[in-house]
Amino acid sequence: MTSLKPILSHIDNIPSTPGKFKPDKSPLHYLHHRFRLPRITLWTLVFLALIFLFFFLSPPSTAAPRRGLRTTASYGGSGWENHVKSSAKPRSRAGHTVLVTGAAGFVGSHASVALKRRGDGVVGLDNFNSYYDVNLKKARKSHLLDCAGVFVVEGDVNDAVLLRKLFGIVHFTHVLHLAAQAGVRYAMVNPSSYIKSNVDAFVNLLEVSKSINPQPAIVWASSSSVYGLNSKVPFSEKDRTDQPASLYAATKKAGEEIAHTYNHIYGLSITGLRFFTVYGPWGRPDMAYFFFTKDILKRRPISVFEGPDHATVSRDFTYIDDIVKGCLSALDTAKKSTGSGGKKKGEAQFRIINLGNTSPVSVNKLVSILEKLLKVKAKKKVVLMPRNGDVPFTHANITLARKELGYRPTTDLETGLQKFVKWYLDYYGGKKKSSW
Numbered sequence: 001m002t003s004l005k006p007i008l009s010h011i012d013n014i015p016s017t018p019g020k021f022k023p024d025k026s027p028l029h030y031l032h033h034r035f036r037l038p039r040i041t042l043w044t045l046v047f048l049a050l051i052f053l054f055f056f057l058s059p060p061s062t063a064a065p066r067r068g069l070r071t072t073a074s075y076g077g078s079g080w081e082n083h084v085k086s087s088a089k090p091r092s093r094a095g096h097t098v099l100v101t102g103a104a105g106f107v108g109s110h111a112s113v114a115l116k117r118r119g120d121g122v123v124g125l126d127n128f129n130s131y132y133d134v135n136l137k138k139a140r141k142s143h144l145l146d147c148a149g150v151f152v153v154e155g156d157v158n159d160a161v162l163l164r165k166l167f168g169i170v171h172f173t174h175v176l177h178l179a180a181q182a183g184v185r186y187a188m189v190n191p192s193s194y195i196k197s198n199v200d201a202f203v204n205l206l207e208v209s210k211s212i213n214p215q216p217a218i219v220w221a222s223s224s225s226v227y228g229l230n231s232k233v234p235f236s237e238k239d240r241t242d243q244p245a246s247l248y249a250a251t252k253k254a255g256e257e258i259a260h261t262y263n264h265i266y267g268l269s270i271t272g273l274r275f276f277t278v279y280g281p282w283g284r285p286d287m288a289y290f291f292f293t294k295d296i297l298k299r300r301p302i303s304v305f306e307g308p309d310h311a312t313v314s315r316d317f318t319y320i321d322d323i324v325k326g327c328l329s330a331l332d333t334a335k336k337s338t339g340s341g342g343k344k345k346g347e348a349q350f351r352i353i354n355l356g357n358t359s360p361v362s363v364n365k366l367v368s369i370l371e372k373l374l375k376v377k378a379k380k381k382v383v384l385m386p387r388n389g390d391v392p393f394t395h396a397n398i399t400l401a402r403k404e405l406g407y408r409p410t411t412d413l414e415t416g417l418q419k420f421v422k423w424y425l426d427y428y429g430g431k432k433k434s435s436w
């Protein structure tokens, strides 16, 4: 940044007590005598010059506000713009141009690679917060660039200036919004992070998207957790979702309602995908399959939850590649938004679709598969599931996904975990360049 020292040096002459100026030989003194300008005019000119310097000579990079979790942000400059433009370019005219938020995250990184590899233009956006190992996010970012040519912008979805800047540089046909504060249990530790990432940021994205011309179509990640205490299985999109068991679930449910509002008022085409416990290579270290693997290998005890009366706790674990296929198909089948100039011009598409595996597996079974793959016996401690946001089971009905998206999950838990364990051993065994 330009040094303000020479320009501000005259400020030393401002008296602490009015009327006690020392005799000076400053440029101000000279102008005052030479051109007979009143002192008030001169001070006004100095003030205007300072404002000019502040606004026009600041460097082009911007930093997002840092609240809660540590985040980084840096963007701006012609080199940066060129990276954004070239990453956004689809290989063919028919290709989409997609802004992927949360691109350095688990699902975001996989989806970005898949989109780019099939010929779409992709720009990633991620705030690299410290909820879990930032080095893993950085490694995903490097892989995205090296293996697929996807450029990830470091910035926050809450930063409206950045979003407008990106939309100003690139005409995004679609937004795949995967940035979120994940994890059901962490919501008791840092509740405000869920509001900031899952509510505030989503509203910010929708606000910007509705005012863009033409508006993009939006596909975003909701969650199986919205079914909360619903006990009717398998979970269908028609079932009740008004009994969330965690603040995470409540913010995802809020997102679904907020999405409906923006669809209704502004004609934004919006598809919410309810993901069911997604797992796989390059996954999230805060998830049970991931930290169980780590703890089993380190011969540390793991807590396996069970319900009251020793009821089994189970999840409809869904492999990452199946989820990615669902995301891409949701983008392909998304209809155009109908609004322009911030005004709705007709009914727009609004969808909420389950993406699960339809084959729930108990946590006990998950552990026994890991034991077999890792060839290590787990030190299991069976404990009553704490009341911290968890639900006893999930099970997706995917009839709508089949119909709307042609979605057909093909990977069972054992096959998916085999791929995860291979990646885990490669990555943490020192092969940092493990394949995608």
Ligand SMILES: O=C(O)[C@H]1O[C@H](OP(=O)(O)OP(=O)(O)OC[C@H]2O[C@@H](n3ccc(=O)[nH]c3=O)[C@H](O)[C@@H]2O)[C@H](O)[C@@H](O)[C@H]1O
Residues within 6 Å of the ligand: 182, 183, 184, 222, 223, 224, 225, 275, 276, 277, 278, 286, 287, 288, 289, 303, 304, 305, 306, 313, 314, 315, 363, 385, 390, 391, 392
């Ligand atoms: O589908 C979703 O929408 C959510 O999926 C994921 O949540 P969950 O399905 O709860 O996954 P995860 O924490 O891996 O626990 C898995 C199982 O292990 C059990 N579990 C957990 C911890 C433990 O110490 N012991 C244990 O038995 C636990 O009781 C559970 O039965 C995402 O984290 C969340 O961000 C969201 O995307």
